[in-house]
Amino acid sequence: MSPDDIPSPSTENSSTGDPSDDSSPSGDSPPDNDSSSPDDTPLVHSRRQFLGLLGGGSAVFAGMSWFAPTWLPDPITDQFVIHYPEPPAHVWRPDMSDEHADKAVARLEQIVEQAQTLKERGDPDSIPRRLQMHLRQGDPTGGWLESAKSASNTHERLSYATIGMMFAGETVGAAKAVLDEVDPEELVERGKRIQSRAEDVLDSFSDYAVSDPTRDLAYLYFVEQSLASARFQSRHWERFVGENDYTNDAIADTYASYLQAEQHLDDARYYRELYRENLGDQTEPFADALATSLTTLTQSIAALPSHVEMRERVEDERDLDQQTPYGAARWELLSICFDGDYQFNYGPDGHRHGHTVQRLVETANALLGRRAHEFALDELDVDPDDTNYDSGRTFRAKRRAVRQFNSVRKTYDSPFAGVLAQDAAELIHAGELGIDMADGTFPMWRNRVESATYYLASEGQMRAFDEVFQSIFDGS
Incomplete structure (x- = not known):
């Protein structure tokens, strides 16, 4: 199964406006709340509950500009982090026609019919145990066909149908194996x-x-x-x-x-x-210009520390693990900003060989990530001796990231700029998960500081966006 087929259906969020600014004071706040406090638990779970509790609407977030978020109890500010407006789930993607999406659903229906016919021909008593899960009774798609047929969004319809093909296809293959066909x-x-x-x-x-x-x-x-x-x-x-x-x-x-x-x-x-x-x-042909841009980006990355070098730096720091806010931030930023996968599968035997635009985008994202690293680490303002991380700082990081994202997208609103900005948007979306899905496995300061690394890495990427975008198009 390709990484592109991982089930991740989501509704696009078009609320990209930011009703607040960063003029709030950042100092003289009360001492940070103790993360072990019995009150440090989620108070509300839905956006409607939260806004209803506080008075509703974007005015809630706008009001945050009048005082430091660190003045509020951590559980309250956690809800600001979770419910603060975010960029769209998909910054830009081509339109998907009903015809193409419906064709995929129809194809899945045919596969399901084939799977059901093959299952009926088999002897249930002769099915090897390892194949029984593929040949069990019921919908061979595991419900994905129904989801595909009922989805109104054409992109979702196509995605659900494609996922359903995996499950139905396993049934077809398993049945053919049992039937020796x-x-x-x-x-x-x-x-x-x-x-x-x-x-x-x-x-x-x-x-x-x-x-x-x-x-x-x-x-x-x-x-x-x-x-x-x-x-x-x-x-x-x-x-x-x-x-x-x-x-x-x-x-x-x-x-x-x-x-x-x-x-x-x-x-x-x-x-x-x-x-x-x-x-x-x-x-006009653009192949040579793409090759030149790719070389420029690759050379820029080569002038920076490699993933291996950065990992060795972190490992060499005495007692640097994820048991402190500083250690957790360092390791999380290493993972976010120094991913080396942009180099893989483009060689002669790779399944992305010759994919120049895809390679250009991934290389540009790798450079943006590296450019974001030092910015994010500085803005976290975490010291090795710190033992806590206030949720208000996480909220400020998210607010700043969204504002920076919206500002850059206003300047660069082309489709390719949307493709290039997708990674920064995904970092913003991923940032809230550690807080929203916290289950007590880690102390909440860890969830909060790691979420802040995502937001600040996104902001750092968008601050470097102009340099990288212009190096690709040279002002075009």
């Missing part, structure tokens, strides 16, 4: 066909022709992202070459992966057509 050579050929067709799509825009690069490259990013999933999931054919002793589980996984790969391939073609439809009459 598996042809290993056909599975090899099917996987190779998907890969070949994906490469044909990639070759069809190899010059990266654009009329407006800040628009057209955004569409091509989504093309390449879908192709990456298709190419990755079609590689299961390698498990059936030669005398390999493949298992029934491998067969079930392969059928599921191929079905999803074929859907991702259709998605790539759909996004490619949108790219073509939006091209102006006058175009």
Whole structure:
């Protein structure tokens, strides 16, 4: 299963306005609340409850500009963190047509019919134990088909249908294994066909022709992202070459992966057509400019400490673990800002080989993360001897991050800028989770300081946005 297929349906939040500013005093607040206080528990759980309790609406957040958030009890400020308006879940993505989404749902329905027919032909008493979960009675999609059919949002409809293909595909593969109807050579050929067709799509825009690069490259990013999933999931054919002793589980996984790969391939073609439809009459190849920009970004990263070097620095600091706010912040920022995955799977044997726009975006995000590291660490203002972290500081960090995000998006409102800003938006969305889902596993100061690292890393990324964006487009 590709990372792109992880179930994560969410409703887009269009409330990006920030009704408050950062003029609130940051000093002379009462002593921080003790995180072990019996009162340090969530008081309300829904946005409606919270705003109703405090008087409602955006005026609640606007009022926060008149005093320091650290004056409030931590559990109250935690709710400000959770309910403060955030950027949209998807900063920019191409429109999804009803026709394309409905086609995916119809495909899933056909797979379900095939799965049910195959299950009925099998002998329940002959099913190996490891395959019983795939062949149990009921909906082979685990409810995803119904979710796909009922979803009004076309992106969600497509996403739910694609997830359903994994579960229904496992049923098809498991049933064929039980019925002894598996042809290993056909599975090899099917996987190779998907890969070949994906490469044909990639070759069809190899010059990266654009009329407006800040628009057209955004569409091509989504093309390449879908192709990456298709190419990755079609590689299961390698498990059936030669005398390999493949298992029934491998067969079930392969059928599921191929079905999803074929859907991702259709998605790539759909996004490619949108790219073509939006091209102006006058175009120029942008491949060389992309290569130059990629080199510039890579060299900028090379001039900074590597992930390994930064990890060694953190490890070399005496007694630096996650048992203090300072240690927790250092380790969390290392994870957020120095991810090395942007280099992977782009080599000759990688499933993203030749994906220049996707590689450019991931490299740019890696540079933005590294640029954000020192800013975030400084703004956290955490000392090694600290034993607590006030929730008001976390709230201020989120408020600042949202304001910075909105300001940059107002300046850079192109589709590609939206693609590049997605990572910063996701950091803001992820920041509240540690507080909202706190279960007592860690002291609350740890949840709060780690949430603050997400917000400040997002702000740091957006503060470096102009430099990185201009290095890609050179003012275009």
